[in-house]
Each structure stands twice: as C-alpha cells, then as structure tokens.
Amino acid sequence: MKYATTLAVLAFAPTIALAEPNTGMADFTYKAAHHGKPVSSVLWYPSSDDGKTTRAAENAVFYGVDVEQDGPLSEGGKLPVILLSHGLGGNWRSLAWLAEDLAGQGALVISMNHPASSTFDFDMREGLNHWTRARDMSRALDKLMDDPTYAARIDSSRIMAAGFSYGGWTSLSLGGVTGNLAGEIAECDAQGEASSHCADLKKAGVTFGDLDPGMWNASYKDARITHVAAMDPALHHGFTKANVAELDADTVLIALGEGADRLIATDFDASGFADLLPEAHVLRITPARHFSLLPLCKPAGAAILKEENDDPVCTDPDGADRANIHQQVIDAIAAQLGL
Known part of the structure; x- marks a missing residue:
C-alpha cells in the first residue's frame, strides 16, 4: 500500500516540551542476525512524571503524542506486552497514538521499523520476505525478557502480537497462522490492479511468483504469544483450516470500512x-x-x-470520525488484555 511518502514526512517528527503525560518512551534498538543490521525500535511503558516531557511523532501533517522521554518505569505489578508491527512502507510513528495510549493504561509496548519494509529502509522484493518481520518481533521479545529493568514485570499470560495491514499479517504469523503463496498468486491474477497491493507489486516489477513457497508457507509461530490483534490484515487469500491450525492465541480481527471503502487486499470477509x-x-x-x-x-x-502526490490518507468517508475510530481500536485491544 502506498503511503511511504506520508510516513516519510511523519518520521521527521520534532520534539517539543508539553504537558505531563503518563507514558514513557525510550529507544529499544536491537541487533538482528537475520538482517545483519540493527532493528530500530521504541519501547513505550507506564511512567511517572520524572522524565523530560516531549511531543513525539508530530509534524506538519499529523498530530503526535505526549510522552516522557526516558522517564522511569512506574512501580507496580505485572504488565502485559504488546509487540506492534507497522504496515508496508510505514514506521513505528504511524501507530504512535495506539502505543502511547496502551502504554499509559499499563502495557509494555514495543514498536519497530521492520528492515526492508519501512519508510527509509524499503525494498519491495526483500520486504516481501514476511518471515523476517516475525523474527523482528520475536527478537524484540527476547531482548525485553533479558532486560533486568523489565523482565520481572512481564506478565507471560498476556503477550500480544498486534499489527496493521502488512503488520496485521505479521501478528497473525507470529501467532501461528501460516501463509499460502499460491493463494496470493491467484488473488493477484484475479484482481489485477483493482487490488492496490497487487498494483504496487506490478509497479515495482515484483510478483509473488518470485518468492520461495517453502519459506512463505512455513510456520513462524512464537509459542510465547498469547494474544493477537490484527488490524485490517493483508495476505490471507486461499487459506484452509490447515493454515490456522496452529493459532491458539486469543485473537481479535479489526476491519475498516465496508463496500467501496473496504480495501480489497485486506478484506478478510471476502x-x-x-x-x-x-x-x-x-x-x-x-x-x-x-x-x-x-x-x-x-x-x-x-x-x-x-502537493506530494500521495494517497489521500487524511480523507475519511463521510460521517467518519478518525479519533473515534482510533478509540474503538484502543478499547478493543485494552479489553482483550484486561487493561
């Protein structure tokens, strides 16, 4: 889906002193041998008001969120973990509104820039190696569990993989859903450029037929995942019961729009x-x-x-309230985790 330009603007977000929030934010970059380079990542967490209050992920186009940069972790009991995955061409800032709110309610949230499929590290062909994204998430969880500051606070009965669009698939994959490369090939043959995802692949000179079915269709389940939240997920065509046999996590599917407003590539009903x-x-x-x-x-x-010839990502359907849409998603995930 084309929104790399939009998220590129969002990635250069200023930092401005604002009112006191209750969410801390810290760099959480980690090494990833499967990429041969670090994965840029951010940790969000409940914090006291002792840190430097800043505005994160804001620019001329998008509103950002209030956080405490490197503030101390609040005292208390066990906390759920949310591994948060962005869409194709996005970055961690694109879901900052969700991460900030859930962390403020008492979750440890890790959002990352997936190498090869994020705003400033993008390669359509390499980015379609979806299993590397699942490994990014598992590796982030490894690091969190090895960190003495957070390890003792993790509630292992509430570890969620969550994601939007391509990231929705990443979360399902981490939960145990396996891919069907033949199904994706058939979908693009049937839909052609009516599917924005298939159109983007064609424009980039890439096809699903270029990919390794063995790697695509393998399981990348992380047994530590207890919950999955997939927001308008992609890459679920041609599935049978065998593709979901390993998914035993508590799962929420979120669909955006109906009729002409529903994106073909992410329509899990169709x-x-x-x-x-x-x-x-x-x-x-x-x-x-x-x-x-x-x-x-x-x-x-x-x-x-x-002016940038980007998608009209600021234009919602008549009657839509984006803040309300966000709140419905926040409420659904918070309820799922018992926040």
Missing part, C-alpha cells in the same frame, strides 16, 4: 479468512477506510499530501 476463525472476536468499524488508522491529521494535512 477472502474467507474470518470464516476459518469462528472463535475470533471481530470488530468491524464503519464508516472508515484502511488509512483511518494512520494518525490524526492537522487541518492542512490533506493539502500538504496532495
């Missing part, structure tokens, strides 16, 4: 994926569009993006 998960909780948000999960836009945001 693909039949939702039918394979009768025990999953399904939240369908309307009116909305796929990009309604990007940050709240400033008044001039749409005009700025239009």
Whole structure:
C-alpha cells in the first residue's frame, strides 16, 4: 500500500516540551542476525512524571503524542506486552497514538521499523520476505525478557502480537497462522490492479511468483504469544483450516470500512479468512477506510499530501470520525488484555 511518502514526512517528527503525560518512551534498538543490521525500535511503558516531557511523532501533517522521554518505569505489578508491527512502507510513528495510549493504561509496548519494509529502509522484493518481520518481533521479545529493568514485570499470560495491514499479517504469523503463496498468486491474477497491493507489486516489477513457497508457507509461530490483534490484515487469500491450525492465541480481527471503502487486499470477509476463525472476536468499524488508522491529521494535512502526490490518507468517508475510530481500536485491544 502506498503511503511511504506520508510516513516519510511523519518520521521527521520534532520534539517539543508539553504537558505531563503518563507514558514513557525510550529507544529499544536491537541487533538482528537475520538482517545483519540493527532493528530500530521504541519501547513505550507506564511512567511517572520524572522524565523530560516531549511531543513525539508530530509534524506538519499529523498530530503526535505526549510522552516522557526516558522517564522511569512506574512501580507496580505485572504488565502485559504488546509487540506492534507497522504496515508496508510505514514506521513505528504511524501507530504512535495506539502505543502511547496502551502504554499509559499499563502495557509494555514495543514498536519497530521492520528492515526492508519501512519508510527509509524499503525494498519491495526483500520486504516481501514476511518471515523476517516475525523474527523482528520475536527478537524484540527476547531482548525485553533479558532486560533486568523489565523482565520481572512481564506478565507471560498476556503477550500480544498486534499489527496493521502488512503488520496485521505479521501478528497473525507470529501467532501461528501460516501463509499460502499460491493463494496470493491467484488473488493477484484475479484482481489485477483493482487490488492496490497487487498494483504496487506490478509497479515495482515484483510478483509473488518470485518468492520461495517453502519459506512463505512455513510456520513462524512464537509459542510465547498469547494474544493477537490484527488490524485490517493483508495476505490471507486461499487459506484452509490447515493454515490456522496452529493459532491458539486469543485473537481479535479489526476491519475498516465496508463496500467501496473496504480495501480489497485486506478484506478478510471476502477472502474467507474470518470464516476459518469462528472463535475470533471481530470488530468491524464503519464508516472508515484502511488509512483511518494512520494518525490524526492537522487541518492542512490533506493539502500538504496532495502537493506530494500521495494517497489521500487524511480523507475519511463521510460521517467518519478518525479519533473515534482510533478509540474503538484502543478499547478493543485494552479489553482483550484486561487493561
């Protein structure tokens, strides 16, 4: 999905002193042998007010969030963990509104820039190696569990993989869902450029047929994952019960929009994926569009993006309230984890 330009703008977010928040934020970059380079990552956590209050992930287009840079972890009991995965061409800032809120409610949230599929490290062909994203998440959890500051505070009965769009697939994969490369090939053959994802692949000169079916279809389940939240997830075409046999985590599927506002590539009702998960909780948000999960836009945001020839990601359907859409997602995930 095309929003690399949008998220590139978002990535250069200023830091401004503001009012006291209750969420801490710290760098959480870690080594990843499967990439041969570090994964840039951020940890969000409940904090006291002793840190440097800053504004994160804000620019001329998007509103950001209030955090305490490197503030101390609040005292208390066990905390759930959320591993948060962005969409294709996105970065950790694109879901800052979600990470900040959930951390403020009492979760440890790790959001990362997936190498090869993030805003400033993007290669469509390499980025389609979806298993590297699952490994990014598992490696982040390894680091958190090895960190003496946080290890004793982790509630191992509440460890969630969550993600948006391509990141929604990443979260499902970490939960145990396996891919079906033949299904994705058939979907692009059938939909052609009507599917924005298939159109983007064609424009980049990449096809699913270029990929290794053995690697694509393998399991990347992390047995530590107890919960999954997939927000408008992609890459679930042609699935059978065998593809979901290993998914035993408490799962929430979130759909954005209906009819013409529903993105073909992420429509888990049309693909039949939702039918394979009768025990999953399904939240369908309307009116909305796929990009309604990007940050709240400033008044001039749409005009700025239009000048950049980017997608109209600041334009929601008539009657939609992006802040309300965000709150529905926050509430669903918070309830799922018992926050």
